[in-house]
Structures are given as structure tokens and as C-alpha cells.
Amino acid sequence: MNLPDLETPALVLDEARMTRNIDRMRSHLDELGVSFRPHVKTCKSIDVARRMMATPSGPVTVSTLKEAEYFLANGVSDILYAVGIAPNKLGHVLALGAKGAKIKVILDNVEAARVVVAASRDATAPLEALIEIDSDGHRSGVQPGDPLLLEIAGALESGGARLAGVMTHAGSSYNCTTVDAIRAMAEQESDAAVSCARRLRDAGYPSPTVSVGSTPTATFARDLTGVTEVRTGVFVFFDLFMAGLGVCRTSDIALSVLTSVIGHQRDKGWAIVDAGWMAMSRDRGTAKQVVDQGYGLVCDVNGKPMGDILMIDANQEHGIIAHRSGDPARLPDLPVGTLLRVLPNHACATGAQHDRYHVVQEDQRVAAVWPRFSGW
Amino acid sequence: MNLPDLETPALVLDEARMTRNIDRMRSHLDELGVSFRPHVKTCKSIDVARRMMATPSGPVTVSTLKEAEYFLANGVSDILYAVGIAPNKLGHVLALGAKGAKIKVILDNVEAARVVVAASRDATAPLEALIEIDSDGHRSGVQPGDPLLLEIAGALESGGARLAGVMTHAGSSYNCTTVDAIRAMAEQESDAAVSCARRLRDAGYPSPTVSVGSTPTATFARDLTGVTEVRTGVFVFFDLFMAGLGVCRTSDIALSVLTSVIGHQRDKGWAIVDAGWMAMSRDRGTAKQVVDQGYGLVCDVNGKPMGDILMIDANQEHGIIAHRSGDPARLPDLPVGTLLRVLPNHACATGAQHDRYHVVQEDQRVAAVWPRFSGW
Numbered sequence: 234m235n236l237p238d239l240e241t242p243a244l245v246l247d248e249a250r251m252t253r254n255i256d257r258m259r260s261h262l263d264e265l266g267v268s269f270r271p272h273v274k275t276c277k278s279i280d281v282a283r284r285m286m287a288t289p290s291g292p293v294t295v296s297t298l299k300e301a302e303y304f305l306a307n308g309v310s311d312i313l314y315a316v317g318i319a320p321n322k323l324g325h326v327l328a329l330g331a332k333g334a335k336i337k338v339i340l341d342n343v344e345a346a347r348v349v350v351a352a353s354r355d356a357t358a359p360l361e362a363l364i365e366i367d368s369d370g371h372r373s374g375v376q377p378g379d380p381l382l383l384e385i386a387g388a389l390e391s392g393g394a395r396l397a398g399v400m401t402h403a404g405s406s407y408n409c410t411t412v413d414a415i416r417a418m419a420e421q422e423s424d425a426a427v428s429c430a431r432r433l434r435d436a437g438y439p440s441p442t443v444s445v446g447s448t449p450t451a452t453f454a455r456d457l458t459g460v461t462e463v464r465t466g467v468f469v470f471f472d473l474f475m476a477g478l479g480v481c482r483t484s485d486i487a488l489s490v491l492t493s494v495i496g497h498q499r500d501k502g503w504a505i506v507d508a509g510w511m512a513m514s515r516d517r518g519t520a521k522q523v524v525d526q527g528y529g530l531v532c533d534v535n536g537k538p539m540g541d542i543l544m545i546d547a548n549q550e551h552g553i554i555a556h557r558s559g560d561p562a563r564l565p566d567l568p569v570g571t572l573l574r575v576l577p578n579h580a581c582a583t584g585a586q587h588d589r590y591h592v593v594q595e596d597q598r599v600a601a602v603w604p605r606f607s608g609w
Numbered sequence: 610m611n612l613p614d615l616e617t618p619a620l621v622l623d624e625a626r627m628t629r630n631i632d633r634m635r636s637h638l639d640e641l642g643v644s645f646r647p648h649v650k651t652c653k654s655i656d657v658a659r660r661m662m663a664t665p666s667g668p669v670t671v672s673t674l675k676e677a678e679y680f681l682a683n684g685v686s687d688i689l690y691a692v693g694i695a696p697n698k699l700g701h702v703l704a705l706g707a708k709g710a711k712i713k714v715i716l717d718n719v720e721a722a723r724v725v726v727a728a729s730r731d732a733t734a735p736l737e738a739l740i741e742i743d744s745d746g747h748r749s750g751v752q753p754g755d756p757l758l759l760e761i762a763g764a765l766e767s768g769g770a771r772l773a774g775v776m777t778h779a780g781s782s783y784n785c786t787t788v789d790a791i792r793a794m795a796e797q798e799s800d801a802a803v804s805c806a807r808r809l810r811d812a813g814y815p816s817p818t819v820s821v822g823s824t825p826t827a828t829f830a831r832d833l834t835g836v837t838e839v840r841t842g843v844f845v846f847f848d849l850f851m852a853g854l855g856v857c858r859t860s861d862i863a864l865s866v867l868t869s870v871i872g873h874q875r876d877k878g879w880a881i882v883d884a885g886w887m888a889m890s891r892d893r894g895t896a897k898q899v900v901d902q903g904y905g906l907v908c909d910v911n912g913k914p915m916g917d918i919l920m921i922d923a924n925q926e927h928g929i930i931a932h933r934s935g936d937p938a939r940l941p942d943l944p945v946g947t948l949l950r951v952l953p954n955h956a957c958a959t960g961a962q963h964d965r966y967h968v969v970q971e972d973q974r975v976a977a978v979w980p981r982f983s984g985w
């Protein structure tokens with residue numbers, strides 16, 4: 234099977250590019266002497282995860298318990314569920330544990346610690362939790378200097394749950410505009426986690442795990458002394474947002490959406506294609522960057538960018554393709570039926586719109602079809 | 610089962626509101642004397658479609674051939690596939706026809722007409738196509754005055770395919786700012802379709818079908834003389850975008866995402882919940898309207914809006930809830946574990962992120978779970 238045999242739209246994964254992305258991240262983390270807990274929320278695929286994990290049983294990071302279920306069913310037992318635990322999920326976490334998952338949860342408040350403690354009483358082994366640290370003011374987490382850290386540790390440990398350490402995610406690295414700023418953010422991220430682990434240990438609590446990560450900070454970190462593991466997800470495919478941030482090159486982007494030209498509005502310089510926001514996602518992350526890539530950068534069927542040809546707008550199942558300048562004369566001839574591949578703003582969001590990867594090796598032959606999933 | 614028994618995030622459908630939305634649209638179209646071909650791209654659910662369709666076999670409008678497959682398997686045979694046909698989909702269209710679908714395709718150019726003609730030679734019956742008309746400069750379609758209309762008609766009819774008529778979609782109605790402007794757009798939409806049908810008939814071509822539709826224009830149309838059918842999709846659930854447009858009230862919105870509070874950043878006036886853009890979609894349609902509703906308007910577990918409480922930002926599986934003003938004092942007390950329901954910007958986009966509806970009747974009891982699907 235070759236790309237021209239597929240019905241469009243279809244998700245295409247360039248395995249050669251993906252392999253280079255994985256090798257690069259792995260050797261970088263090896264050099265820094267930290268272990269790697271890939272975030273599988275980007276791929277949601279055991280075929281991709283197997284190429285990232287250190288062993289067939291993990292470790293991995295997940296963003297939903299559906300991911301935990303799926304990866305456990307595929308032999309992956311060492312799982313960090315990296316979204317603050319909600320009370321209505323504890324029963325599910327216990328059930329995963331009973332099925333053999335070595336699953337850790339995270340939390341940043343005493344109420345959640347008490348819920349975890351209560352659930353631990355129903356479990357065969359105490360539940361393990363990491364305390365989330367807010368290293369950058371971005372989202373969740375305990376502020377590094379806040380006495381709350383020790384209160385949560387106390388609530389967990391005295392109640393019979395197990396404190397497994399600390400974790401943080403410097404999501405603000407996505408807003409950096411220079412590599413130096415990302416490097417500084419990487420230091421801030423690891424400093425926050427390491428200092429909180431030290432505070433816990435100084436107070437007599439354990440902190441075996443010190444977990445950090447985001448694709449930008451992991452890529453540019455130079456010293457992770459005190460950190461035990463790094464989590465990153467989007468690096469495996471990369472996307473236009475990461476390219477705009479300077480974290481990868483456009484030629485590293487492994488994910489694209491195959492689409493067909495279905496018509497034109499020639500006076501406007503538009504070609505209309507059968508991939509809209511449903512296939513690309515509504516993610517317009519590059520809109521806030523220096524170079525706005527619309528709904529995606531257009532490549533030919535071989536994955537080669539066609540210059541400044543973008544998906545400038547999208548409806549549910551329609552995309553509008555035009556030259557960045559809007560000049561009709563600069564849109565190449567794209568007869569009805571022409572196949573294009575569109576690089577996405579955000580690999581996590583675009584991947585989630587599809588139920589399989591059509592795997593190619595920098596050519597048009599579909600070497601494999603790998604299933605993926607979405608939802609909860 | 611009640612809403613508090615669910616794991617969050619979860620998609621909630623208020624059936625009582627949905628039924629009122631369907632009844633209102635149906636009686637409006639009955640009064641106008643046109644038949645109704647609901648667009649099932651919004652619901653992607655036979656349970657919802659059965660409540661909208663005139664008969665168990667349709668008619669319906671679909672946006673993907675996966676929808677066509679699914680609805681045909683559920684007894685719906687009268688199908689309009691309302692995205693310009695791509696050459697790589699003709700084999701699939703023929704296979705649907707062989708399985709009993711009475712499926713029509715659409716196109717707006719001679720190249721596509723020739724592909725449909727070629728496919729008709731392989732079919733047991735000629736393929737039926739509608740010519741798409743561009744009534745508003747929004748996307749695809751032949752301009753109403755363009756001689757291309759008759760060229761396409763000639764290519765279809767002389768080649769052995771069947772010209773079934775014309776269709777148009779006034780997507781620009783989404784950009785109207787007053788009800789009067791939507792009414793004018795509704796007239797423009799039906800005028801374009803009716804005049805093109807007349808041109809075809811004057812030239813000796815058939816045009817049994819004259820199909821128009823968008824939720825805003827269908828809602829406010831006052832005269833559809835010459836139109837044979839109306840297509841609308843989002844009306845069934847409505848959303849914040851439609852409310853911002855004045856097409857519905859907030860209390861008509863039947864779709865919401867159930868989510869749990871998992872933490873706080875109290876100094877910032879934030880509650881963090883376990884529904885992010887993956888559960889809400891990345892759709893930020895209201896950002897361009899007078900009232901920007903962020904990633905969604907927050908209601909209590911019973912679906913009652915809590916004033917100006919919004920999801921002001923979202924990550925993949927995290928949402929940030931705050932008062933519109935940003936004032937921490939104006940965020941109500943929302944302990945960890947509190948259930949909230951978030952009304953979406955765009956029902957089509959939010960629905961697509963989920964694989965089932967949890968159906969309630971203006972209360973917390975889950976009366977049914979209806980499956981839905983996504984993808985291609």
C-alpha cells in the first residue's frame with residue numbers, strides 16, 4: 234500500500250524522523266545521567282511507546298487512566314499518572330493496581346492527600362503519590378517555598394499512603410522566545426524540584442523520585458544533578474510550534490495529515506482540500522509565535538515543504554490552502570486530486586483526531602498501520 | 610447511575626434541551642414548507658439522529674464516509690455526502706451504493722465531474738451529484754453567475770452520471786453580528802441556490818434538489834420558496850458561539866463537559882479542573898465575538914451557570930477556572946472534588962473529543978449512555 238491508495242484525510246507518521254527524534258532525546262538524557270519516563274499522551278500507541286521505553290514494562294507517563302488501562306494491557310506496568318488526582322478516579326487507580334500496575338498519582342493539596350490516604354486503606358499495598366511543584370507559575374503545584382509541601386507529606390505518610398517524591402512540569406517553557414530563556418527555564422524547573430526534594434528529606438520524609446520535564450526544557454537542559462527522571466512527550470513527533478520555538482527543525486516533524494485537493498477558488502488563490510480542523514485539530518499555537526503557520530504548513534506527498542504554502546483557514550472537513558502572501562499567482566498548480574501533506578501546529582492535538590498512523594519511511598510506501606486511541 | 614458516579618471528564622447531553630431544539634427547528638421548517646435533512650456531523654450518533662430524522666432511513670447529511678458507513682449500518686440509506694468529492698473516495702461511494710445507500714455526492718468543478726462520470730461507468734446505477742454553489746464567498750462552490758455551472762452540468766449528464774440539483778451552505782452567517790444580517794444572509798443563500806437551479810432548468814438540465822442550510826440561516830429564514838430541503842447540524846445541541854450570535858439562549862445549550870476540581874492556585878483566583886482542551890477541544894470561536902467565553906462557561910453539576918465563571922485557559926488535560934474579572938474574591942468556594950459542567954464554544958468540536966454521551970434530563974441521573982464516534 235502507498236499513500237495514493239489511502240482515502241483522505243489520513244494521519245501519516247514518518248518513522249525515520251521519529252526514530253531520529255527518539256535517539257537524539259535518549260542520548261541527550263543518557264549524557265545527563267537521568268532516566269527517561271516518556272509521556273505517551275502524545276502518541277497513545279504501544280507501537281510508538283515501545284520505541285521510546287527503556288524496557289517493555291516502562292516506565293511511562295500518562296495523562297488519562299484510559300492510557301494507563303491500554304498500556305497496562307500491553308505489558309507496561311510502571312506508570313505515572315501525571316494529572317492531579319480527582320476523587321472519582323481513585324477506584325479506577327486501585328483497580329489498575331490490582332491488575333498489576335505499579336501506578337503513581339500526583340497531587341498538590343491536603344484534601345487530595347486525604348482522599349489518597351482513604352483509598353490506601355482499601356488497597357492491598359499503599360498508594361504512591363508524588364507532590365506536584367509549581368516551578369513556573371504556569372498551572373498546578375505547590376510553590377517551592379510553601380509550608381504546604383510538608384503538610385501534604387505529613388498527611389500522606391502519617392495516613393498510610395506512600396510519598397514517592399516530587400514532580401514538576403515547566404509548561405511556561407512554551408512561551409520562551411530564545412534558547413537561552415529555555416535553558417534558564419530548565420534550570421528553574423530542576424532547581425524547584427531538587428530543592429523541594431531536599432526540604433522533604435531534611436524534614437525526614439522520603440523523596441526517591443525527582444521528576445521534571447517538558448520537551449523544550451528537556452532538549453536544552455545542561456545539568457540535571459539531583460533529578461532522577463525526565464518526562465517529555467511531543468519530542469517524539471515534534472510540530473510547527475516546537476519548530477517556531479527553536480526546539481526542532483521543520484524537517485524533524487514526523488507527523489502530517491495527508492489530504493486531497495477537491496476544488497479551487499482561483500480568483501482568491503485558494504485550493505480547497507478535504508482536511509479541515511477536524512483532521513488538523515483547532516490548535517493554532519503558532520498564531521502567538523513570530524511566524525504564524527495557520528492551520529499547518531503544506532508539503533508535497535513526499536513530505537517536502539512547498540515554500541510558504543499554508544492551510545490559511547479551516548472548517549470542519551475543509552481546509553483552505555493558499556500562499557502566505559495571499560497572492561494567487563504564487564499558489565502552485567494543484568489539480569483536483571493532488572495529494573498534500575500538512576504539518577501540524579501541535580502533534581498532541583492533531584494526533585488525537587485520528588485512530589491510526591500510516592507509517593512511512595521518508596517515502597510513499599505505507600510500511601505499517603499502527604492503531605491509536607483518544608478519549609477517557 | 611448519577612453524574613457523581615462518573616469518572617471525569619465526561620460528555621453530558623441534556624436530552625430535554627435537545628428535544629426542544631429539535632422540535633423548534635422542525636416546526637419552523639414545517640411552517641416554511643421545506644423538508645429537513647439534518648446534518649449528523651455534529652452528533653455522529655444514531656440515537657440522536659433518530660430523534661431528528663423524518664423516517665428511520667433518513668434523509669441525513671454527512672461530512673465523512675465513515676459517517677455514511679455507520680448510518681447505513683443503522684438503517685439510514687438516504688445520505689448526502691456534503692464535502693466536495695475527492696477522487697480517492699469514489700470506490701468507497703460505489704461500495705456504499707452497492708450496500709444499499711442512496712448516496713449523493715457534491716462537486717464544484719469539471720475535473721471532479723469527470724471523475725464521477727468515470728466511476729458511474731463501474732456502478733450498477735449512475736452516481737448522483739449536486740453542484741455546490743458559493744452563496745457567500747465563504748469556501749467552496751461555483752459563483753452563481755459563472756458559466757461553469759452549465760459546463761459541470763453538461764459534463765455530468767452527457768457522461769452518464771446524474772445531476773441531482775444544487776446545494777449551498779452560507780457559512781458566512783457565522784460572522785454576522787445581528788439577526789437582521791443573518792436574515793439577509795438566509796435570503797442570499799436561498800436566492801443563490803434557487804437562481805442556479807432555475808439556470809440549470811432553463812438550459813434543459815434537471816434540478817430536483819435545491820438544498821441550503823446553516824444553523825443561523827435556517828433558524829431565521831422567513832421564506833424558502835424554491836428550496837426543497839434544509840441542512841443544519843449544530844442546532845441540535847447549540848453552543849456558546851451560537852448563543853453569542855443570538856441564534857439560541859445559553860439555556861438551550863444541551864452539551865456540556867463534566868469535570869472535577871483537582872486543585873487551586875488561591876492567590877491567583879484559580880481552580881484547576883481535570884478537563885482541558887482535549888475534553889473541550891481547542892475551539893475558541895467566541896474569542897472573535899463580543900463576549901469571549903474562554904474555553905467554556907462554567908455551570909454547577911445541575912447545568913446552571915455560576916455567573917461569570919469561565920475556563921480561562923486549558924492545557925491537554927487541565928483547565929483553569931476563574932472569574933471573568935480575574936478577581937480571586939469572586940471565585941466561589943470550589944473544594945477539591947467539586948463537579949462542574951462546562952458549556953462549549955463549539956458543539957461539533959467538543960463532541961468529537963468524546964466517544965459517548967451521558968444522557969440526562971435536566972437532572973443528575975444518567976438515563977442512558979449513547980455511543981458516538983470520530984475520525985475517518
